[in-house]
Amino acid sequence: MDEPAFEAFYRKTAGGVWSYIYRMTGDAAMADDLLQKTFFRFIRSNPGITDPDHLRRYVYKTATNLVFDHFRETKRERTRAIEWMPAEVRPDRGDLRHDMARVFSDLKPQERALLWLAHVEGNSHEEIAEAIGVKSKSIKVMLFRARKRLGEMLTKKGLAPEATR
Amino acid sequence: MTTECPFESNVIDAVTDGSWTESLRTHVASCADCAAAAEVAPWLTRFAGMDERTHVLPDPAVLWLKAKVLQTSAAVERAALPITRLQIAAYLIIAAGWAAILTWKSAALQAWINHFSPGHMILGATGAETTSLSLSVLVAIIALASASVGVAMHTILAEE
Numbered sequence: 301m302d303e304p305a306f307e308a309f310y311r312k313t314a315g316g317v318w319s320y321i322y323r324m325t326g327d328a329a330m331a332d333d334l335l336q337k338t339f340f341r342f343i344r345s346n347p348g349i350t351d352p353d354h355l356r357r358y359v360y361k362t363a364t365n366l367v368f369d370h371f372r373e374t375k376r377e378r379t380r381a382i383e384w385m386p387a388e389v390r391p392d393r394g395d396l397r398h399d400m401a402r403v404f405s406d407l408k409p410q411e412r413a414l415l416w417l418a419h420v421e422g423n424s425h426e427e428i429a430e431a432i433g434v435k436s437k438s439i440k441v442m443l444f445r446a447r448k449r450l451g452e453m454l455t456k457k458g459l460a461p462e463a464t465r
Numbered sequence: 466m467t468t469e470c471p472f473e474s475n476v477i478d479a480v481t482d483g484s485w486t487e488s489l490r491t492h493v494a495s496c497a498d499c500a501a502a503a504e505v506a507p508w509l510t511r512f513a514g515m516d517e518r519t520h521v522l523p524d525p526a527v528l529w530l531k532a533k534v535l536q537t538s539a540a541v542e543r544a545a546l547p548i549t550r551l552q553i554a555a556y557l558i559i560a561a562g563w564a565a566i567l568t569w570k571s572a573a574l575q576a577w578i579n580h581f582s583p584g585h586m587i588l589g590a591t592g593a594e595t596t597s598l599s600l601s602v603l604v605a606i607i608a609l610a611s612a613s614v615g616v617a618m619h620t621i622l623a624e625e
Binding site: 303306307310311314315318319322323328332335336339340343344397400401404415416418419420422424425426437439440443444447448450451454459460 | 528533536
């Protein structure tokens with residue numbers, strides 16, 4: 301991939317990748333750092349892929365690996381959940397934005413990745429499996445459990461959505 | 466069943482854009498996976514729509530340049546690795562050589578160094594017997610000294 305092609309690809313995907321990393325880590329500075337690392341790896345590996353969807357999946361897979369590596373290194377992701385929150389969304393504010401971020405951060409990292417990739421990125425089970433490095437057959441059950449857990453948390457916090465149908 | 470429900474993506478889309486059909490509603494009522502997806506999809510859509518980014522992302526041209534610089538440095542490091550290993554080996558060999566000479570020929574070296582003391586010099590001038598170092602030891606010392614200076618110079622110049 302040459303520089304103009306990279307620039308075009310970056311402008312198209314970087315925003316989404318940043319949001320994904322940010323929602324996974326809950327840390328904007330960390331999201332910036334991991335975004336750069338993701339694209340550094342992407343350039344270095346120079347994947348011989350031309351299909352834009354495949355390239356996008358490749359970047360998400362790299363980002364997921366980096367985020368999970370980060371969690372393994374710090375092993376503090378659960379306790380850090382509140383620390384990183386910007387002042388405007390701290391618990392004492394009690395606003396919806398904070399409550400939503402808090403609920404999502406209470407999920408396990410893998411559950412966050414599953415839900416984000418399935419619902420926000422619209423990935424298939426096979427694509428999710430590739431990104432998070434598990435067997436494709438396991439995704440159905442894992443995703444079902446993650447959705448149920450999120451549903452329970454939303455009900456408990458009184459954030460359950462209104463009638464969906 | 467471990468395979469993905471073929472309607473799952475349609476259900477998520479329907480929740481997002483409201484494109485519900487009667488058949489899709491009927492399906493959701495009978496599919497646990499799609500029902501779970503439909504339950505959390507509105508919340509996730511809303512959550513994903515909240516843009517928390519307050520700054521501009523790094524410029525792709527800068528990222529490209531940085532990545533290329535890092536790639537070059539990594540390549541240089543890789544290329545220099547055999548030289549670094551050779552240097553370490555050379556330092557070890559030279560150190561071992563010095564240790565061997567200083568251990569085995571310490572008495573001869575001591576006597577030879579004493580040879581340069583003022584007392585011995587006077588004795589030498591009066592024609593008294595003086596100690597001399599064997600040629601092989603002298604050659605070994607000169608060779609080791611040259612090698613030490615050579616490797617040190619190489620290290621300095623290579624770093625520069």
